[in-house]
Amino acid sequence: MKLKVLIADKFPEKYIQELKDLDLEVIYEPKLGENDLPKAAEDVDILVVRSTVVNEETINNSKKLNLIIRAGSGVNNIAISAANKKGIYVANCPGMNAVAVAELTIGLMIALDRFIPDNVADFRNGIWNKDKYSKGKGLKGKTLGIIGVGNIGKEVAKRALAFEMNVYGKDISRIEGVQIKDFSEMDQLLPLCDIVTIHLPATPQTKGLFNKQMFSYMKNGAYLINTSRHDIIVEEDLLEAIKEKNLRVALDVFKGEPEGKSGEVKSPLQNNPNIYVTHHIGASTEQAQDAVAEETVRIIKHYVHSGVIDHWVNRAKVTDAKYQLVVKHYDKPGVLASVLDVIRQGNINIEEIENIIFEGGIAACCTMKLKLPATAEMLKQISENPNVISVSHVEI
Numbered sequence: 001m002k003l004k005v006l007i008a009d010k011f012p013e014k015y016i017q018e019l020k021d022l023d024l025e026v027i028y029e030p031k032l033g034e035n036d037l038p039k040a041a042e043d044v045d046i047l048v049v050r051s052t053v054v055n056e057e058t059i060n061n062s063k064k065l066n067l068i069i070r071a072g073s074g075v076n077n078i079a080i081s082a083a084n085k086k087g088i089y090v091a092n093c094p095g096m097n098a099v100a101v102a103e104l105t106i107g108l109m110i111a112l113d114r115f116i117p118d119n120v121a122d123f124r125n126g127i128w129n130k131d132k133y134s135k136g137k138g139l140k141g142k143t144l145g146i147i148g149v150g151n152i153g154k155e156v157a158k159r160a161l162a163f164e165m166n167v168y169g170k171d172i173s174r175i176e177g178v179q180i181k182d183f184s185e186m187d188q189l190l191p192l193c194d195i196v197t198i199h200l201p202a203t204p205q206t207k208g209l210f211n212k213q214m215f216s217y218m219k220n221g222a223y224l225i226n227t228s229r230h231d232i233i234v235e236e237d238l239l240e241a242i243k244e245k246n247l248r249v250a251l252d253v254f255k256g257e258p259e260g261k262s263g264e265v266k267s268p269l270q271n272n273p274n275i276y277v278t279h280h281i282g283a284s285t286e287q288a289q290d291a292v293a294e295e296t297v298r299i300i301k302h303y304v305h306s307g308v309i310d311h312w313v314n315r316a317k318v319t320d321a322k323y324q325l326v327v328k329h330y331d332k333p334g335v336l337a338s339v340l341d342v343i344r345q346g347n348i349n350i351e352e353i354e355n356i357i358f359e360g361g362i363a364a365c366c367t368m369k370l371k372l373p374a375t376a377e378m379l380k381q382i383s384e385n386p387n388v389i390s391v392s393h394v395e396i
């Protein structure tokens with residue numbers, strides 16, 4: 001039976017055809033929303049989404065879902081803890097839309113400095129106001145703080161350096177791959193910045209990070225750009241900070257963003273002249289959508305042909321493994337079963353296991369990560385099997 005793939009978001013036609021050519025049954029339903037998915041994904045093996053929310057109900061209701069691919073970077077629209085409980089892989093396409101988001105970020109930076117959206121709006125309303133719009137400060141020599149220097153943050157840094165800006169960064173990991181000053185504390189970095197741009201994932205640690213306290217560190221009249229996720233900013237505190245400090249702000253993401261591709265929108269940000277909002281278009285260039293779709297197809301192809309999941313995001317980063325048992329053995333039926341039986345009798349959980357065959361197929365090596373130590377008696381029992389070549393056991 002063919003594997004069934006449901007694509008529940010906009011996806012370029014060319015790549016849908018590539019999936020069909022892999023002999024998969026492909027269902028393309030770009031208009032599905034969060035509430036449609038529990039039924040629509042009930043019977044599929046692979047689910048591909050962009051911003052469509054994959055909630056707990058969709059995951060719990062699915063009968064054979066095995067892989068969810070986020071055709072993009074952030075995976076916060078997927079109920080990963082529910083997927084973990086059912087052993088459903090979640091993968092994403094890191095970096096594929098980074099240039100597109102960086103380009104939008106630079107565009108917003110210039111838009112803020114030169115009041116471009118207001119210029120255009122006035123012109124459309126028959127108003128000419130060269131005086132009012134001749135107050136841009138210029139970007140050269142200004143200090144930019146990049147919060148989250150991952151794939152997108154790095155692309156922003158490269159472009160800002162070409163604009164001859166002073167570029168500083170803050171990340172939980174050491175910043176590598178771009179020559180910018182690395183700050184460890186926000187209260188040291190933010191007071192220096194003329195412009196702050198946020199490129200963080202939505203996680204419990206980043207939720208509400210930009211609150212009253214963070215805004216208190218920012219310069220009066222600074223620009224703030226957020227093209228990452230809305231919940232990193234506390235909206236009420238932002239509105240307060242705009243009043244107090246005359247911050248000017250550009251957002252590609254905001255609270256209450258509509259799920260659908262078009263329709264009405266209502267937000268307290270709408271009537272504030274210091275705020276520009278774009279329609280979550282960071283990733284929406286033709287180049288980025290093609291790159292993301294190509295990567296999605298590649299992930300599916302690799303999975304179908306080898307069972308390997310590339311960019312698997314819900315693989316445990318740490319396990320309870322405390323001991324490593326390595327058994328070299330002759331590659332014959334029943335040998336591993338006898339080793340596993342000894343471990344089972346000792347009531348020890350195997351956290352990870354890998355069996356690798358030497359060239360020629362005569363010998364093999366099985367590496368097991370154990371929660372508890374194997375006893376001397378167990379190791380003796382394993383070694384006594386005539387098909388076992390050697391046994392080693394260490395604490396890790």
Ligand SMILES: NC(=O)c1ccc[n+]([C@@H]2O[C@H](COP(=O)([O-])OP(=O)(O)OC[C@H]3O[C@@H](n4cnc5c(N)ncnc54)[C@H](O)[C@@H]3O)[C@@H](O)[C@H]2O)c1
Nearest residue numbers: 073074148149150151152171172199200201227228282283
């Ligand atoms: N507007 C859009 O259309 C659009 C498109 C793509 C991505 N995004 C958003 O942008 C985010 C970033 O994307 P990316 O591709 O650069 O991701 P990435 O994973 O490459 O980079 C994120 C960086 O943030 C750092 N980080 C994580 N938690 C942190 C913390 N608590 N403090 C400091 N640094 C922290 C990570 O170490 C990493 O370097 C995505 O998670 C997504 O939510 C939005």
Ligand SMILES: O=C(O)CC[C@@H](O)C(=O)O
Nearest residue numbers: 050051072073074097283
């Ligand atoms: O697919 C989109 O349009 C948004 C994608 C973006 O938010 C991402 O995290 O990659």
